[in-house]
Amino acid sequence: MQLQIVSNKQVSKDTYLIKIDNPEVFDAYPGQFVMVRVNNYNYPLLRRPFSIYNLSNTIDLLYRKVGEGTSMLSLKKPGDSIDILGPLGNGFKIKSDKKLILIGGGIGIAPLCFLKKKIDERKMNCETYFGFNSKDEICVDYGNIATIDGSFGYKGNVVDMAIDKIEENSLIYACGPTIMLKKLALLCHEKKCNMEVSLESRMACGMGVCLGCAVETKNGMSLVCSDGPVFDYKDILWEKM
Amino acid sequence: MGKNVNLTCKVANLIFKNPVLTASGTFGYGVEYEKHLDLNKLGGFVVKGLSIKERSGNNPPRIVETPCGMLNAIGLQNIGVDRFLKEKLPKIAKFNTHIIANIYGTQIDEFLELAEKLNNAERISAIEVNVSCPNVRVGGMLFGKDPNMVFKLTSAIKKVSDKPIIIKLTPNVSDIVSIAKAAESAGADAVSLINTIAGMVIDVKSKKPVLFNKIGGLSGPAIYPVGVKMVYEVYHAVKIPVIGVGGIYSADIALQYMIAGAMLVEVGTANFVQPNITIEIIKGMEEYAKREGISNISDIIGSCCK
Numbered sequence: 001m002q003l004q005i006v007s008n009k010q011v012s013k014d015t016y017l018i019k020i021d022n023p024e025v026f027d028a029y030p031g032q033f034v035m036v037r038v039n040n041y042n043y044p045l046l047r048r049p050f051s052i053y054n055l056s057n058t059i060d061l062l063y064r065k066v067g068e069g070t071s072m073l074s075l076k077k078p079g080d081s082i083d084i085l086g087p088l089g090n091g092f093k094i095k096s097d098k099k100l101i102l103i104g105g106g107i108g109i110a111p112l113c114f115l116k117k118k119i120d121e122r123k124m125n126c127e128t129y130f131g132f133n134s135k136d137e138i139c140v141d142y143g144n145i146a147t148i149d150g151s152f153g154y155k156g157n158v159v160d161m162a163i164d165k166i167e168e169n170s171l172i173y174a175c176g177p178t179i180m181l182k183k184l185a186l187l188c189h190e191k192k193c194n195m196e197v198s199l200e201s202r203m204a205c206g207m208g209v210c211l212g213c214a215v216e217t218k219n220g221m222s223l224v225c226s227d228g229p230v231f232d233y234k235d236i237l238w239e240k241m
Numbered sequence: 242m243g244k245n246v247n248l249t250c251k252v253a254n255l256i257f258k259n260p261v262l263t264a265s266g267t268f269g270y271g272v273e274y275e276k277h278l279d280l281n282k283l284g285g286f287v288v289k290g291l292s293i294k295e296r297s298g299n300n301p302p303r304i305v306e307t308p309c310g311m312l313n314a315i316g317l318q319n320i321g322v323d324r325f326l327k328e329k330l331p332k333i334a335k336f337n338t339h340i341i342a343n344i345y346g347t348q349i350d351e352f353l354e355l356a357e358k359l360n361n362a363e364r365i366s367a368i369e370v371n372v373s374c375p376n377v378r379v380g381g382m383l384f385g386k387d388p389n390m391v392f393k394l395t396s397a398i399k400k401v402s403d404k405p406i407i408i409k410l411t412p413n414v415s416d417i418v419s420i421a422k423a424a425e426s427a428g429a430d431a432v433s434l435i436n437t438i439a440g441m442v443i444d445v446k447s448k449k450p451v452l453f454n455k456i457g458g459l460s461g462p463a464i465y466p467v468g469v470k471m472v473y474e475v476y477h478a479v480k481i482p483v484i485g486v487g488g489i490y491s492a493d494i495a496l497q498y499m500i501a502g503a504m505l506v507e508v509g510t511a512n513f514v515q516p517n518i519t520i521e522i523i524k525g526m527e528e529y530a531k532r533e534g535i536s537n538i539s540d541i542i543g544s545c546c547k
Binding site for chain 1: 266269273298301302303304305306308318461490510516
């Protein structure tokens with residue numbers, strides 16, 4: 001559907017927050033995503049998948065300028081219209097009997113920020129750990145922050161920062177680079193705790209048709225778009241990632 | 242204006258309410274699109290390629306975007322013909338449109354077994370035979386590159402099937418006309434072309450192909466002039482209907498295919514970008530016909546050459 005852009009601003013190094021007018025019909029769960037058509041021409045051809053960062057009277061997406069599609073998106077102005085397909089996929093499941101820990105790396109914090117809001121609305125507690133490469137990439141104003149170069153907060157990767165807080169009764173919600181998720185998967189296995197991970201993949205349709213976003217799981221090939229993007233970490237064949 | 246346009250087209254014994262179908266591999270088993278468009282409005286749809294046994298497909302990465310196109314190496318992931326007939330077909334049988342099954346085998350016997358199984362499925366209007374997938378290691382394109390193999394395979398399938406048989410051709414050959422003629426002389430009811438164009442994208446940092454399969458099939462708007470040219474050539478060489486496929490994303494491109502000689506068109510990659518694009522294309526065709534004073538859309542087929 002064609003929707004109007006309310007604002008589109010840079011919030012940290014190469015990171016932008018776009019707010020899109022939300023018609024009343026639009027509702028979504030944390031972890032779900034939308035497919036954005038950057039423009040109505042054939043270049044770039046495919047829609048881009050973005051996790052929902054926040055949802056109110058606007059649909060908010062946090063994105064990193066990494067290629068031509070996101071570069072074009074970053075030039076969009078308030079009042080411009082944009083074509084959105086969604087919400088798509090399966091989101092995180094909030095469970096009350098666990099110690100909830102949110103761990104995000106880089107732009108992977110986007111769906112976790114939406115999850116945090118929903119957890120807060122339910123008056124439940126959670127801990128948040130967000131990792132970035134350096135201070136200039138930080139695009140969140142709460143949580144425990146780690147930077148690889150030590151320019152802000154904990155020096156090192158976010159998994160090492162959170163390691164002592166993870167217990168058997170923890171439920172981790174994670175999104176971020178594959179290397180971070182693999183490390184977490186190993187940790188969860190050792191600590192016998194649970195984790196829901198939101199995976200990223202190249203995809204063309206976002207609705208289970210192109211079969212481009214396949215990921216190898218215990219149950220064979222699964223699709224990030226329609227079986228995920230949120231998976232139980234135990235289902236993923238991490239050695240194949 | 243105001244006069245109704247006749248969009249119907251006939252292939253073999255089948256009447257299509259309009260010339261717009263969806264291409265195999267871009268429309269799932271049909272059910273996935275139910276909430277995005279009224280499937281009853283389509284001329285027909287071609288389901289994802291079916292094999293005898295379920296196939297898990299290639300390892301990821303399977304797709305990469307290219308300028309105005311995409312390269313894919315899915316590897317014919319599908320649920321297998323038996324599950325299709327049991328689980329999917331009943332869900333799409335209610336739609337008043339032609340359902341075409343696309344089949345893929347690694348050897349002739351497999352194609353025959355597939356054709357036999359589908360022969361009893363009343364709602365399957367026709368069978369499209371994939372002799373042209375670039376992404377599987379056995380069979381696939383090997384059949385489609387050799388006129389003798391296409392002849393042998395087509396004749397064999399015609400013997401076991403009562404359904405109209407459409408042979409889907411690959412553009413990755415030196416002479417597509419000779420392959421189309423082989424299909425025609427073996428009794429094919431129609432040919433559809435083109436399947437994807439083989440291609441490769443390399444990551445310069447790792448110096449490795451982006452796709453796990455290394456090679457993939459290029460589709461999308463970038464390839465349509467190749468398809469239009471091949472349809473034009475084949476239309477002149479055979480008497481059976483030609484179905485145009487490749488890069489169709491608007492009524493204009495669909496009409497180009499028809500003017501080049503296509504009786505029907507299949508919309509592929511564009512379904513990923515805009516799920517209801519086929520409906521827009523049908524509308525656009527109708528508007529074109531009204532604007533140009535054409536009462537039967539089939540009148541434009543091959544008109545480029547007149």
